[in-house]
Amino acid sequence: xxxxxxxxxxxxxxxxxxxxxxxxxxxxxxxxxxxxxxxxxxxxxxxxxxxxxxxxxxxxxxxxxxxxxxxxxxxxxxxxxxxxxxxxxxxxxxxxxxxxxxxxxxxxxxxxxxx
Amino acid sequence: xxxxxxxxxxxxxxxxxxxxxxxxxxxxxxxxxxxxxxxxxxxxxxxxxxxxxxxxxxxxxxxxxxxxxxxxxxxxxxxxxxxxxxxxxxxxxxxxxxxxxxxxxxxxxxxx
Numbered sequence: 001x002x003x004x005x006x007x008x009x010x011x012x013x014x015x016x017x018x019x020x021x022x023x024x025x026x027x028x029x030x031x032x033x034x035x036x037x038x039x040x041x042x043x044x045x046x047x048x049x050x051x052x053x054x055x056x057x058x059x060x061x062x063x064x065x066x067x068x069x070x071x072x073x074x075x076x077x078x079x080x081x082x083x084x085x086x087x088x089x090x091x092x093x094x095x096x097x098x099x100x101x102x103x104x105x106x107x108x109x110x111x112x113x114x115x
Numbered sequence: 116x117x118x119x120x121x122x123x124x125x126x127x128x129x130x131x132x133x134x135x136x137x138x139x140x141x142x143x144x145x146x147x148x149x150x151x152x153x154x155x156x157x158x159x160x161x162x163x164x165x166x167x168x169x170x171x172x173x174x175x176x177x178x179x180x181x182x183x184x185x186x187x188x189x190x191x192x193x194x195x196x197x198x199x200x201x202x203x204x205x206x207x208x209x210x211x212x213x214x215x216x217x218x219x220x221x222x223x224x225x226x227x
Contacts, residue, residue, distance in 0.1 A: 032214050043205055043218040044158070088158065094214050100146045100165050101214045102173065107157040 002027040004091050006106035014114050019076040021109050023089030026070070031095035033065055033072045034103065036088040044088055048074070051096045079113045086110045118142045119219035121206050127225045134193040136222050138206030140186075146209035147189040148216065149173075149181065151202040158205065164189055196226040 003026040013019045021035075032051055036044035050056045050063040050072065062075040072091075076083055086108040092101030118141040128134050138147060149161040150173075160173030162181040170181050178200060182190045193200055206219040 034215070043221050046215055046217060049215055090158075090216075092214060096214065098214055099209050100163075101209070101216075102148070102160055102163060103158075103216055104160075105158040107155065 002030075002091075002104050004089055004104050004106040006087075006089050006109045008107055009110040010112050011109055012112045012114060013079050015079060015081060017079050017113075019079045019083065019111055019113070021074040021076075021087050021089075021111065023072045023074075023106055024070055025072070025089075025091045025104075027091065027093065027104075028067075028070065029093050030067075030070075030091045032092040032101060033063070034090040034092070035061075035063060035074045036090060036105075037083075038086045038088060038108065040085075047087075076111075079111075081113050081115050084111055084113045119206055119208055119217065121204075121219040121222045123222060124220065125223045127227060128196050130197060130226055131195050134196050134224065134226075136191045136204055136206075136224070138189040138191070138219060140189075140208050142208075143186055144208040144210060145186075147183065148207040148209070149179075149189065149191045150205045150207060150218075151175065152205060152221075153202050161191065161204075193224075196224075198226050200224065201226045 034049045035047045038044045048063045064073045088108045089106040090103040094101035120139045148163040150158045164170045164183045204222045
């Protein structure tokens with residue numbers, strides 16, 4: 001059984017702080033890693049994806065991947081109240097140049113950013 | 116906007132009745148998915164499709180069937196709805212860039 005684990009939270013950070021969200025996965029063959037944001041009552045929205053070990057930055061978001069440790073994280077710098085949402089980690093066994101991967105999701109981490 | 120439309124968006128139905136949820140996409144994507152989301156379980160894959168008339172089961176397929184007779188439509192059917200199928204159902208499509216998956220707005224189903 002392939003698993004993706006996240007702390008359910010809630011994770012509470014003050015406005016302007018760095019929020020750190022973590023995810024571990026069980027399948028060593030995993031190739032693609034995704035972070036989704038989901039506001040209450042809405043559908044998941046893709047924030048970032050990462051395929052290679054290391055860091056990938058996009059604005060205030062940085063995804064970090066360590067395949068040896070089977071660990072992926074999402075950092076949100078200068079957190080804003082509008083970042084308050086549930087963040088879902090997802091993993092696929094297909095890589096960058098493939099389509100049709102079946103994503104396995106973690107349960108999500110609830111983030112609350114306090115003004 | 117990934118061009119995905121789900122219908123109905125909200126439905127209340129009685130135990131034992133059949134229910135069909137429709138997912139419609141406008142961008143000719145090959146891969147389509149149905150997920151359900153429940154508290155404590157996250158998003159779980161029900162069925163997926165890799166082309167017209169080509170479908171396969173996901174991790175929670177019992178009690179569900181799907182059909183895809185046209186590229187743009189992927190139908191999820193609950194043959195005889197049970198209370199355990201009360202959930203939020205999300206359709207998703209895979210785009211050509213980076214194996215990314217985008218979700219529709221969801222269908223809230225309550226089985227009473």
